[in-house]
Amino acid sequence: VDIWNIDPKKIITENSTEEKVEEKTISTSSIYEMQSEKKKKFEIQEDETLLSKKIEISGLYDPVENGLTIDMWSNSNGVQILDLLNKIQKIKLSNDAKEILKISLLTNSYFPKQNISNEQFLELKLNWLIKNGDFKLMEDYLMKNPNVNKNEKLIIFLVDEYLSRSELEKSCEIILNIKEVIDNNYLSKFYIYCLINANRKEEAQLQLDIKKELGFDDNFFNKKFNYLMGYNEEIDQEIFEKSILDFHLSHKTNPNFKFEPNKSTSKSIWRYLSTSNLLEDIENT
Known part of the structure; x- marks a missing residue:
């Protein structure tokens, strides 16, 4: 079984009821069928076990390519691990x-x-990716590890960084790829x-509903949403700096x-102002 290409769709589910054996004597062919069924059940269990293990895998590179093991x-x-990485962060690496x-x-x-949870180990990877600062590497990692709720820290960092550079399309490309x-x-x-x-406003309305x-309540976002959807034409002068998204919506x-x-x-808002040509007197900033 190839653990790198397990397709959940190929996992066969068994029927809830088994066919009754009507013949009293089991022929050679029926014995063969029983053995085949046992083999099939074993293969199903094996695939399910490997699929479970695959869920506990996190990374980007195939270990074989680098002479490593899974x-x-x-x-x-x-x-x-934690002690070693803490020491590494304090020195300049070649x-x-x-x-x-x-x-x-x-x-x-x-x-x-x-002595380390899965969450802690994932956090080490995400923190390293963020500190490394390679956006393409981050995007590649997210493509291979699409679990949004486990990787939300990395996703937020990446979409905020792109938006702070006035690259909304890049931010949205990442966000809208979330399934x-x-x-x-x-x-x-x-x-x-x-x-x-x-311009997928019906979907936007459905998502907000x-x-x-589920209890979401954000008065500032609701006002911006209503304006962008065309429900309210009144211009809201309020400017929020709580996040780069809030600031962008204010703009x-x-x-x-x-x-x-x-x-x-914040530095991200300074960058946004600069890349959006919103700094009136750049020499004094």
């Missing part, structure tokens, strides 16, 4: 050492089982806004938008 981390001690660390962290492997239910409210707002931006049924829903940054203004 269980390379299985027997590692979490305390030692390019070769950086490449080795990248391959070690991003090779598909089972999670270590000693799972999004639990995170911030990513849900981003998703709904990207649907509106793509579902979120509200896009106000034709006369003006904002003067100060020392407390």
